[in-house]
Amino acid sequence: MAAPGDVYGQTKRCLDIIAVAIRDAGLNMEDVIRTRIMLTNIESWRDAARAHGEYFARIKPACTFVEVVRFIDPGWLVEVEADCVVDAT
Numbered sequence: 001m002a003a004p005g006d007v008y009g010q011t012k013r014c015l016d017i018i019a020v021a022i023r024d025a026g027l028n029m030e031d032v033i034r035t036r037i038m039l040t041n042i043e044s045w046r047d048a049a050r051a052h053g054e055y056f057a058r059i060k061p062a063c064t065f066v067e068v069v070r071f072i073d074p075g076w077l078v079e080v081e082a083d084c085v086v087d088a089t
Helices: 007-024 042-056
Strands: 032-039 062-067 078-084
Touching: 007 032, 007 042, 007 078, 032 042, 042 062, 042 078
Parallel strands: 032 062
Antiparallel strands: 032 078
């Protein structure tokens, strides 16, 4: 597990994985229009937001933070989803 106990570190790892998946699909981070950040403790949103800002400060996708009860692995503190849109013309 990446960054045990560290929301910022885990968020960065999630975003690294997303960046690779987006590139593997032939897209760019600029194609991201919306992200969702799920946290087991909503009070840690600033740490997740700091990591998110390092990836998306220039792109500015819509972003939602939500609190969840838990993830499958109790060490996971954050999960990130990203939606992309590509011009098909």
